[in-house]
């Protein structure tokens with residue numbers, strides 16, 4: 001069943017309204033594939049009726065957001081970022097910490113692999129430096145992705161690639177789950193991460209709080225005005241001298257933001273110097 005032009009445009013407008021994601025007509029097939037099973041499950045016979053249901057607000061908006069977001073992630077995604085965290089950021093932070101707590105926000109965390117990778121990195125550091133304290137907050141707009149993140153349960157390519165790239169960390173922090181090929185993040189590590197729903201179009205989850213914000217592979221879905229809006233709130237959430245990390249494909253050099261480039265992937269707050 002094909003999404004007619006006018007209904008497609010309504011769907012695209014609803015996606016933008018609720019998530020900030022900018023889609024165009026090329027997403028017709030993708031949207032059809034994602035919405036059709038839901039439409040049928042609700043007993044609706046046309047996309048137009050489904051659009052009316054979402055436009056009316058209420059609980060269907062949550063299901064809609066779950067369907068139109070792309071929640072893929074990976075453990076230790078983009079190795080250069082993890083090298084920078086380990087060899088530069090964490091040492092520099094500890095040298096200036098005065099006994100405080102390192103507060104990290106994994107924003108648009110999807111299914112949680114990044115948050116748990118951060119937790120492993122910090123747990124390893126804490127073994128060497130028992131005074132080191134940290135807290136990791138992970139958020140996403142998609143409730144289903146967050147539910148998976150909270151469960152800490154991984155299988156398939158996500159687990160396989162992690163195990164192949166980091167066998168020692170995998171063996172230490174992942175326990176076999178109930179199903180074949182399923183692994184679960186150890187309870188002690190899960191306790192280091194809090195998860196919450198958060199929309200980057202809205203206000204910052206906390207003010208002046210985070211030393212490090214990982215905001216990777218989500219700005220690419222937004223137009224420039226939405227990127228600017230989201231980044232202004234990210235800045236509000238950060239402590240002075242904090243660092244922002246973006247995804248591999250992302251650059252913010254063309255837009256007006258409260259950040260300045262430090263090195264590939266890494267940004268500091270504008271005006272704070274090196």
Ligand SMILES: C[S@@+](CC[C@H](N)C(=O)[O-])C[C@H]1O[C@@H](n2cnc3c(N)ncnc32)[C@H](O)[C@@H]1O
Pocket residue numbers: 018019020021069070071072073074077107108109110111114139140141142145198199200201215216217218221247
């Ligand atoms: C491709 S995943 C990136 C996951 C992770 N940051 C990484 O790099 O591996 C993009 C995530 O952004 C989330 N997202 C999209 N729009 C959002 C918004 N307005 N607020 C918060 N999260 C959003 C999606 O739900 C999805 O989980």
